[in-house]
Amino acid sequence: MPKLLRLLGGLAIATWLALPGGGAGVSEAWAQPTVSGIRVGQPADNITRFVLDLSEDVKFNLFLLPDPHRVVLDLPQINWSVDPGTGTQARGLITGFRFGQFQPGTARMVLDLGQPAEIVLAQVIPPRDGAGYRLVVDLRGATRERFLEAVQRTKPTALTQVAAAVPPLGTPRRRGDGRKIIMLDPGHGGVDPGAIGVSGIYEKQITLMFAQELRRKLQATGRYRVLMTREGDEFVELRRRVDLAREAQADLFVSIHADSIENRQVRGGTVYTLSQTASDREAEQLAAKENKVDIIAGIDLGRESDQVTSILIDLAQRETMNHSATFAQILVREMEQRVHMHKNGHRFAGFRVLKAPDVPSVLVELGYLSSRADEQMLRSPAGRARLAEALARAVDRYFEGGRNCAAAALSCPP
Numbered sequence: 001m002p003k004l005l006r007l008l009g010g011l012a013i014a015t016w017l018a019l020p021g022g023g024a025g026v027s028e029a030w031a032q033p034t035v036s037g038i039r040v041g042q043p044a045d046n047i048t049r050f051v052l053d054l055s056e057d058v059k060f061n062l063f064l065l066p067d068p069h070r071v072v073l074d075l076p077q078i079n080w081s082v083d084p085g086t087g088t089q090a091r092g093l094i095t096g097f098r099f100g101q102f103q104p105g106t107a108r109m110v111l112d113l114g115q116p117a118e119i120v121l122a123q124v125i126p127p128r129d130g131a132g133y134r135l136v137v138d139l140r141g142a143t144r145e146r147f148l149e150a151v152q153r154t155k156p157t158a159l160t161q162v163a164a165a166v167p168p169l170g171t172p173r174r175r176g177d178g179r180k181i182i183m184l185d186p187g188h189g190g191v192d193p194g195a196i197g198v199s200g201i202y203e204k205q206i207t208l209m210f211a212q213e214l215r216r217k218l219q220a221t222g223r224y225r226v227l228m229t230r231e232g233d234e235f236v237e238l239r240r241r242v243d244l245a246r247e248a249q250a251d252l253f254v255s256i257h258a259d260s261i262e263n264r265q266v267r268g269g270t271v272y273t274l275s276q277t278a279s280d281r282e283a284e285q286l287a288a289k290e291n292k293v294d295i296i297a298g299i300d301l302g303r304e305s306d307q308v309t310s311i312l313i314d315l316a317q318r319e320t321m322n323h324s325a326t327f328a329q330i331l332v333r334e335m336e337q338r339v340h341m342h343k344n345g346h347r348f349a350g351f352r353v354l355k356a357p358d359v360p361s362v363l364v365e366l367g368y369l370s371s372r373a374d375e376q377m378l379r380s381p382a383g384r385a386r387l388a389e390a391l392a393r394a395v396d397r398y399f400e401g402g403r404n405c406a407a408a409a410l411s412c413p414p
């Protein structure tokens with residue numbers, strides 16, 4: 001009798017395991033393993049089983065995270081041949097899951113647990129009974145104490161702990177070729193899809209396409225060196241996005257998003273800057289949602305020493321916040337001329353991604369993916385080009401202002 005069945009000691013499991021898993025026909029010569037099916041089942045009363053149908057054997061790393069309780073599976077680069085909407089299944093201990101690229105070379109699955117659990121089994125089962133390779137994870141309910149013990153035993157892969165070479169505050173800016181450095185930050189990515197549009201498009205796709213268009217426009221002027229926090233469909237931690245801007249000694253950081261809310265009538269763009277107190281309830285809720293993406297992607301926030309949270313009172317930060325506000329005002333004016341804007345165009349909230357103390361930063365919500373009209377505009381290349389034009393002009397105005405304002409204004413761009 002196979003070890004797995006002996007372990008679980010039930011015959012009912014055998015039939016469940018023998019279900020055809022779509023393993024047949026997935027024998028492409030791609031270098032990457034393919035996942036062709038994802039299933040959640042309950043082979044026994046107290047066991048929740050999670051299964052990935054695989055084209056080949058893979059190495060994986062599994063670890064647990066508390067608050068909220070999650071199981072994280074890191075895999076090699078994977079070719080996902082499954083419907084992205086699959087993650088809505090909830091069964092047994094698993095209340096939902098997500099998957100996608102985490103970092104170059106690493107794919108990640110995050111399972112949300114409704115309660116503390118322990119891993120009974122986690123292994124790749126070789127082809128059998130007409131089914132292909134399957135990665136099987138069996139979970140059983142456990143006390144919080146046992147769960148926390150397992151958190152200590154299991155560890156994230158080394159990749160999630162990349163240390164950044166962030167310059168200390170007050171580091172003199174290096175002199176380059178005179179071009180300003182713009183860091184564009186396409187929101188979400190990889191395992192974190194962001195909001196989902198009325199037609200099913202993901203926020204992570206819109207933000208990347210938009211950032212690429214904006215980069216083209218800015219670079220065409222010859223006045224800017226444009227960098228991006230992500231180039232493809234990969235996950236980047238919020239903290240890492242901030243660090244990338246600081247490492248590059250960027251002159252401006254623009255985080256790009258496209259939210260969705262329940263009220264489908266609400267539409268229009270909004271520009272956000274950092275503030276300890278949110279300008280209104282909706283801004284506060286949005287920031288809370290955007291700040292949660294690291295949890296969504298299976299990052300343990302408890303492990304981070306969060307030096308950026310206490311920085312708000314810093315003088316450098318205050319000056320940076322003035323610059324951010326100046327840019328936000330210019331940007332709202334430019335956007336108003338070209339696209340539909342939210343009634344309250346410039347708002348404030350505590351977005352983690354805006355906390356670089358020495359890089360002026362704004363977060364732009366291009367529009368609402370829950371609004372049919374906004375989504376349509378953001379899906380179309382012409383719509384994105386119109387919006388990108390507004391942003392590129394605002395960047396120009398902002399730095400032009402810097403060249404002319406030296407004597408007059410209080411908050412000249414750096």
Ligand SMILES: [Zn+2]
Binds near residue numbers: 257259290
């Ligand atoms: Zn977002």
